[in-house]
Amino acid sequence: MRAVSTPPTLPAPARRDAEATKAAILKAARHLLARHAHADITLKAVAERAGVSPPLVLKYFGNKDALFARVMSFEADADALLDAPLDGLGRHMVHQVLVSQSRQGADPLLRIVFAPLHGEQGDILRANFRTQVTERLAARLTGPDAGLRAELAVGMLLGLGVMYGIARGAHVRGAPVDDLVDRCAPALQAHLTPGAGTRPS
Known part of the structure; x- marks a missing residue:
């Protein structure tokens, strides 16, 4: 009897690289800071632009002030x-x-x-x-x-x-x-x- 071959198991999606995620969040925050007053920018808006969840922004940066302290650094x-x-x-x-x-x-x-x-x-x-x-x-x-x-x-x-x-x-x-x-x-x-x-x- 001919053995039935099974399709190879696909690897699980790679976990998103933490540094790439941080970079995406910073880029999103920079974009918003260049177009809106600081007081009007929410973490939700940053997260949506970066393509991540708001809790992930908090995980990496702690709070809005800490995030924008990084964004305001040159x-x-x-x-x-x-x-x-x-x-x-x-x-x-x-x-x-x-x-x-x-x-x-x-x-x-x-x-x-x-x-x-x-x-x-x-x-x-x-x-x-x-x-x-x-x-x-x-x-x-x-x-x-x-x-x-x-x-x-x-x-x-x-x-x-x-x-x-x-x-x-x-x-x-x-x-x-x-x-x-x-x-x-x-x-x-x-x-x-x-x-x-x-x-x-």
Whole structure:
């Protein structure tokens, strides 16, 4: 008698990776914070956007204040934004902002644009941005007016990010990322290393 073969047992669905879940929750909270006042955002809204249950948000972050304390931090974004040698940092920063928005749907800096919406929480957002982004960049610069140059460079990035991600300029969004980097990076680099050339060696 011919043995009847049984279909292979399918593995149980893999448990959702905890880090991926946390990242989805943070991304959802960032999205909502960029469009609504802090007081109007609920954990339920964050959970729905992230595709998880509200108890899961509580499991990973404890409460709304703890979640938004993470969202209002720019430390991880600054790590990625500043991760290049100084002589090529302008190109890297422009590329990082554009790729984050165009390919990942993230907004590494634009949360600061909406600080006025958030009352006291907006003050926290501004303070974090100042210490974690602009002052950290200024500490890497040499020569006079490092703080001013850092703020001007970051301001240029914010303007590009607003045009790309918020105003959604058709010409900017229609241009290849590498073309935008080629056009924007030299002006930004001029603030970072004035008089030292605008392209990395």
